Amino acid sequence: MSHDGVGPRAALRSAAFLTAGVLAVPALAGCGSDDPAGKPLAGADVARADRTLIADGGTLRWAVDTVPDTLNAFQSDADATTTRIAQAVLPSLYRTDGRGRPVRNPDYLESAEVVDTEPRQVVLYRLNQQAVWSDGREIGAADFAAQWRALSGKDTAYWTARNAGYDHIEKVERGRNDLEVKVTFSRPYADWKSLFTPLYPKQVMGAPDSFNDGARKKLKVTAGPFTVKKVDTGEDEVTLARSARWWGDPAKLSTIVLRAVPHDKRISALTAGTVDLAEIDPAAARRITAAALPRNGDSPLAGPAADRSAADALRSWAVANGSDEEAADEEISAREKLREKAAKHARRQKALGGFEVRKSFEPAYTQLALNGADGPLADERVRRAVARALDREAIAEAVLEPLGLPAEPLGSHLALSGQAAYADGSGALGEQDAKEAQALLADAGWEPGGPVKKEKKKDDEEEAAGSEGDDGSDSEGGDDGTYIVGEDDGSNGDGGDDDKAPRDSGTGAGRLTRGGAPGAYAPRGTAAPARAGSARVAKDGKALTLRFVLPSGPGSDTLRTVADRIATMLERIGIGTKISEVDDESYFKDHIASGEYDLALYSWPATAYPATDARPVYAKPAPAADGSLNVEQNYTRVGTDQVDQLFDQAVTTLDDSERRALLRKADSRIWAAAGSIPLYQRPQLTAARKNLANAGAFGFRTPVYEDMGFLKKGAKPAAGPSPDAPSAG
Incomplete structure (x- = not known):
């Protein structure tokens, strides 16, 4: 299990993701506002840039925790990478904004509203008339109905992880035309906006076999800016390709490669140039920040020789050039190894100089459980x-x-x-x-x-x-x-x-530290200070x-x-x-x-x-x-x-x-x-290539995959923090 990933919505909370890296507030405090909700503590840090400044094409190599066992976000072994893929290739009727609140996605929905509450709650969805699956079929009521039946919990042949909300639905039917879907609930359901995101085609949801097995390793039919091109468990990567059927703003990137890289290997992957975007821990963030600092002459900021004083260097030179040939040979060999290590460290730091740390807060929190x-x-x-x-x-x-x-x-x-x-x-x-x-x-x-x-x-x-x-x-x-x-x-x-x-x-x-400084112990029998504990x-x-x-x-x-x-x-x-x-x-x-x-x-x-x-x-x-x-x-x-x-x-x-x-x-x-x-x-620290725009520490915001890409030569991202929240600094 990943300690850092967040699964789809609350299957989402079906497995607590465990952190491994990383109140003196008046009740109902609201950052000086009458609204106790206040503002996000930090906005998204994604190097925002207008689409006109982004080059067409290119491959984004994105480090993730795993190649997922399933592409079906509603199965128990779905993980954070499953969610990433679903966001890029499937309909999301609602996505979250910079304040962590659901907002309508106009690429799929013209409108959605509660049109009746008595005797039953009824929600009417009006779909974007351009919204089609990659096989050319319109997205419609048949897909909504198939997903409801699969996730309602009534048919145990479907191996579902959750049915929250879908079990409140009484029926799903076509509205006045093909662009309307009418959902009637058996009892009121306040979180109706959580439903049908992601929305799978009826080819996946229509039968238990296709639900249970058909969507685990491939998605033949999609409806997003990208499609699933390849799931390669041997190479530990998933390749997403730009969709020719996408009706919205065309994706700037040609491909996105989601590459499984363990967290303790990510700094090496960044220096080797095999990934462009990766969530990192504080130690890796310090390395990248240090790489961007100006150097003082030829002295290293860190690395194998960073703690050697002038006296150490002089002593080493004296031994290497002394009369004791055996000691001199050993010292010369040690000096050569140190030079090689220092050169390797310098190359790595130079490679890290092409990255920057983008930081925000995850939509997640750490707790003490009792x-x-x-x-x-x-x-x-x-x-x-x-x-x-x-x-x-x-x-x-x-x-x-x-x-x-x-x-x-x-x-x-x-x-x-x-x-x-x-x-x-x-x-x-x-x-x-x-x-x-x-x-x-x-x-x-x-x-x-x-x-x-x-x-x-x-x-x-x-x-x-x-x-x-x-x-x-x-x-x-x-x-x-x-x-x-x-x-x-x-x-x-x-x-x-x-x-x-x-x-x-x-x-x-x-x-x-425990026990204080070495040697700072009182003699046996000495009384402890009055406020010792x-x-x-x-x-x-x-x-x-x-x-x-x-x-x-x-x-x-x-x-x-x-x-x-x-x-x-x-x-x-x-x-x-x-x-x-x-x-x-x-x-x-x-x-x-x-x-x-x-x-x-x-x-x-x-x-x-x-x-x-x-x-x-x-x-x-x-x-x-x-x-x-x-x-x-x-x-x-x-x-x-x-x-x-x-x-x-x-x-x-x-x-x-x-x-x-x-x-x-x-x-x-x-x-x-x-x-x-x-x-x-929880803090969210992401290493990103400096010329990568609209990607990084997303915070609350759902990523907009079609806007991600590499800046044109000479182009600069927008200055300043996200408009959704105050600065993280």
């Missing part, structure tokens, strides 16, 4: 204590400030800043407050400095397992997780500045230690930095953590999905349709027929009936403002239950 199924975190008070110990602003700063991106902690589980449903709901939980956190622990029976039973012949893992097994399950009763700070009782949860744990300054953006809390003879699971693969340094900071913050209120780094491949399946963790860091995509897509992520787990627990995609196992009811109301409420109010109320209750704590919107 497993509430069992163990200490099954007690809501302990989860709230963990949440109120966190300085989320400091965590966001540690990740985002070094990248030159706005370091704002995220205030919602359901939307990102700028999206219609966004509002900062973190006030429902309360601000960071160490004393309040300790009081919550004490209320749950966890006392500082309490007696701890010693168990003989137990290694660290067994002790950790024992700690996890003590759930202290005298959890609060009451309102099923709907307690909200400041709601009804008038409290604001603010203990004042003196009550707050000091902010963790750490060591800049890097990983926190809080005593570990304990209950029933066991100290409170939480198992913190992280992926260990390439690019996981950012997550480790975040985890170390969280561990330090928890230690201040007496909670210990045991950080375990596990293999990337097993991280999600064997730990997150199976519930084998106490704390974990992973990411969710945000979509334009939270009433539909976010519900399974926060739905209250329910017993299945076989006795197991059905968690859907709620891997924290924390949910409430009230949250479920609010989602159910939101998805059937057609009034936009009422639906947003319901979603914001649901988000407040999700905050109060403290099953997951949003930390920050």
Whole structure:
């Protein structure tokens, strides 16, 4: 599983993509506006250029995570590359703008509107009269009907990953003419704009065999600016070719090659010139930025000889020219190898000079997940204590400030800043407050400095397992997780500045170090300073230690930095953590999905349709027929009936403002239950050739594939940030 990709809409959220690379905000803050949604923290960074400035032809080589196992975006093994391909070759009735909101795509739709609500909701689509499939057939009601039947969930012969929304449809029929499609719903469905994107031809959707197998490796019929020319699993690449049947603005590029390149190999692919566009990690971004800096004479900015002083060079010269022939030969050989390495590094830096880093935010966020199924975190008070110990602003700063991106902690589980449903709901939980956190622990029976039973012949893992097994399950009763700070009782949860744990300054953006400087240890028996830290809390003879699971693969340094900071913050209120780094491949399946963790860091995509897509992520787990627990995609196992009811109301409420109010109320209750704590919107760093226009860090915006291309000689992209949002700098 890719740690960076976002699957199609919310199959989209069907597999949480896990990050491996990379709030002191008043409630309902809206960037100085009455609209709590505010503005996006950063706009798209794509080197915008008018089509007249872009050369006709050329091949864009685009690094992706995988060659997809299927080209059918509605199957369970569809991935981010499946989505990229579908966007380029298939109809999208709606796509997202720079604020993460759905907008009509005029290449396919003349209009779409709800024309009736009683006795049934009816949506009338009027199609662009030029819209045709690549075989010449008009796009029409037969394609809509075939997709509805395939995805409705009524025919189990179709191996579908999801049917959200399609199961609300009662019938699909032709309107007054071939350009009209009339969709009647059996019950109201607010997120109707999410449907039929992407739209597959009836040749794919019309029969189970063609759905299940026919569209996995080829798409014979398409309707976009590009077609699928070739899927080459041997070369690990997919080739898209400009479509001769496309009726919109013709694609500037002749071909797009989506090439599978692992993240730790992308800097090498850029220097070798085998890719033109690639999402990268912060370390690669620093390399590219350094390559663009002016050089000081002949001295390298970095590389094999960067840390050699003048004294080192003089000593090397003396040995190489000394009387000891054996030492001289060894030194001469070492000097030659160093020169070769330096020359190789210089060539690579020169190659990287042809690229630039384009940066924005992904439509996704990183969260701290707290497993509430069992163990200490099954007690809501302990989860709230963990949440109120966190300085989320400091965590966001540690990740985002070094990248030159706005370091704002995220205030919602359901939307990102700028999206219609966004509002900062973190006030429902309360601000960071160490004393309040300790009081919550004490209320749950966890006392500082309490007696701890010693168990003989137990290694660290067994002790950790024992700690996890003590759930202290005298959890609060009451309102099923709907307690909200400041709601009804008038409290604001603010203990004042003196009550707050000091902010963790750490060591800049890097990983926190343990134990201080070498040699800086007090003699045995020396009393600890008065403010050295809080005593570990304990209950029933066991100290409170939480198992913190992280992926260990390439690019996981950012997550480790975040985890170390969280561990330090928890230690201040007496909670210990045991950080375990596990293999990337097993991280999600064997730990997150199976519930084998106490704390974990992973990411969710945000979509334009939270009433539909976010519900399974926060739905209250329910017993299945076989006795197991059905968690859907709620891997924290924390949910409430009230949250479920609010989602159910939101998805059937057609009034936009009422639906947003319901979603914001649901988000407040999700905050109060403290099953997951949003930390920050994920940074998006993309390396792009300097002459590549209309491509890069897309942010919220759906890519416009026909506008991508290489600038004509002497042409310059438009200056300034995206018009959708303030500058990322």
